[in-house]
Amino acid sequence: MESGVNGGSGDREESSWFQRFLLPGFAFKAVVIGGGYATGRELAEFFLPSGPWGGVAGMLLAMLVWSLVCAVTFAFARSVQAYDYRTFFERLLGPGWILFEIAYVLFVILILSVFGAAAGAIGEAVFGWPRIAGTLCLAAAMAGFATFGNKSVERLFKYVSFLLYAVYALFVILALGRFGDRIAANFALPASGDGWAAGGLAYAGYNIVGAVVILPVVRHMGSRRDAIVAGLVAGPLAMLPALLFFTCMIAFYPGIAQETLPSDFMLQQLRLPLFHLLFQLMIFSALLESGTGSVHAINERISAVWRKRHGVDLSARARALIALGLLIGCIFVANHFGLVTLIGSGYRFLAYALLAVYVLPVLTIGVLRLVRSG
Numbered sequence: 001m002e003s004g005v006n007g008g009s010g011d012r013e014e015s016s017w018f019q020r021f022l023l024p025g026f027a028f029k030a031v032v033i034g035g036g037y038a039t040g041r042e043l044a045e046f047f048l049p050s051g052p053w054g055g056v057a058g059m060l061l062a063m064l065v066w067s068l069v070c071a072v073t074f075a076f077a078r079s080v081q082a083y084d085y086r087t088f089f090e091r092l093l094g095p096g097w098i099l100f101e102i103a104y105v106l107f108v109i110l111i112l113s114v115f116g117a118a119a120g121a122i123g124e125a126v127f128g129w130p131r132i133a134g135t136l137c138l139a140a141a142m143a144g145f146a147t148f149g150n151k152s153v154e155r156l157f158k159y160v161s162f163l164l165y166a167v168y169a170l171f172v173i174l175a176l177g178r179f180g181d182r183i184a185a186n187f188a189l190p191a192s193g194d195g196w197a198a199g200g201l202a203y204a205g206y207n208i209v210g211a212v213v214i215l216p217v218v219r220h221m222g223s224r225r226d227a228i229v230a231g232l233v234a235g236p237l238a239m240l241p242a243l244l245f246f247t248c249m250i251a252f253y254p255g256i257a258q259e260t261l262p263s264d265f266m267l268q269q270l271r272l273p274l275f276h277l278l279f280q281l282m283i284f285s286a287l288l289e290s291g292t293g294s295v296h297a298i299n300e301r302i303s304a305v306w307r308k309r310h311g312v313d314l315s316a317r318a319r320a321l322i323a324l325g326l327l328i329g330c331i332f333v334a335n336h337f338g339l340v341t342l343i344g345s346g347y348r349f350l351a352y353a354l355l356a357v358y359v360l361p362v363l364t365i366g367v368l369r370l371v372r373s374g
Contacts, residue, residue, distance in 0.1 A: 015220035023154065024217050024230040025237035026161040027293065028070060033164070034111070034290025035131030037242040038283045039118050040249060040262030046203040049258045050196040052187045052250045059246060063239040065204035066211075069191040071231025071357055073211040077218045078227045081374055085212045085302040092361055093247050099357045107209055108294050112330035115287045118261075125264050126280050139327040141288050146295045147320040149313075150216050153296045160289045167282040168241040172248060174270055181252035186250045189302030205351030208359060210238075213297040224370075295323045 021318045037043050047055030073088075082088035085104065089097035116135040123134025147154050178370070211234075248266060249256055259265040263283060267276040299322055302316035 019220040024120040025213040027157045027217050028210045028234040029238040030157045030289040031213045031293040032207045032238045034287045038286040043246050044257045046199040054196035058196040061200035062204035063235045065367045067232045067235030069208050069299040070234040071228045072209045074090045074227035074231045082305045086301045103353045115291045145292045146323040147316050160285045175248040182251040202351040205355045214234045269335045
């Protein structure tokens with residue numbers, strides 16, 4: 001079995017087939033789902049305006065973009081031994097790495113604010129809590145997992161993924177049994193298809209940053225082939241739950257586009273209280289793994305600089321303080337603006353910014369260097 005390199009200490013460790021080929025996809029899905037489709041609000045924003053079939057086309061386009069960019073990103077990161085995003089962009093853009101840093105910090109502020117607003121909305125909808133209570137619970141859990149570094153975060157990605165796929169599969173079975181006729185009827189409507197490509201590219205653009213957020217897992221890859229296969233698999237692993245969820249949403253098209261939490265709306269229509277609680281627990285877990293991945297990436301970026309200057313890794317205490325400081329600031333943003341405003345106003349701008357400073361360079365400069373290096 002091939003071995004991977006630990007991006008922190010440089011120690012060799014045996015990497016399993018799961019770590020080389022599936023863990024990157026699960027990790028990418030983990031970062032994508034919280035800001036991508038956990039509540040359904042994002043799918044309503046980017047895909048429902050194009051209608052049922054236009055939405056599916058946009059999602060498939062986004063999936064292909066994810067697979068391509070993940071494959072190139074993982075291969076380039078492995079070739080230059082870049083296991084945090086700052087090192088990656090220093091190798092890719094030289095002094096221009098700071099452009100990505102600015103875009104990424106804005107992305108993290110936005111995404112954590114969205115997660116906080118979503119957790120607050122879930123707590124209010126399910127338990128009747130004040131919105132700040134759900135937001136604080138999520139922030140505390142994120143800080144807890146981010147404190148203990150790579151192994152803690154990877155275990156979170158693994159086990160939440162199992163929960164997520166199982167709950168989405170059960171949801172689809174229940175929804176098809178209850179609303180299957182309505183889904184079929186709405187898919188039979190004349191397809192407008194307007195704007196599906198723009199929606200798919202914008203959605204892919206702001207979510208694709210997940211490929212560099214999860215660079216620590218690249219240390220498990222033993223060859224360029226591992227990196228490319230893992231990247232190609234990452235797109236379908238991340239998009240499949242979204243595609244199934246979108247299909248179920250079509251039962252209530254077009255009215256569901258106006259719901260703040262489309263997921264909660266559909267669960268209310270199922271009228272299954274225990275499954276409602278299970279699904280909301282899954283969404284909370286999805287927000288947790290997504291947010292933890294984003295915070296962990298910043299910790300790893302700071303740790304790489306700290307290691308270079310002081311010769312030791314960042315302590316668990318320092319990781320906890322960084323995570324808490326970042327999360328507390330985002331809580332105030334979430335409470336001030338709310339979920340719908342954050343998604344509608346911020347995501348598209350960041351999508352195009354990330355396409356410019358990450359996707360285009362990695363698919364041109366990155367590919368060229370990979371070809372030259374053989």
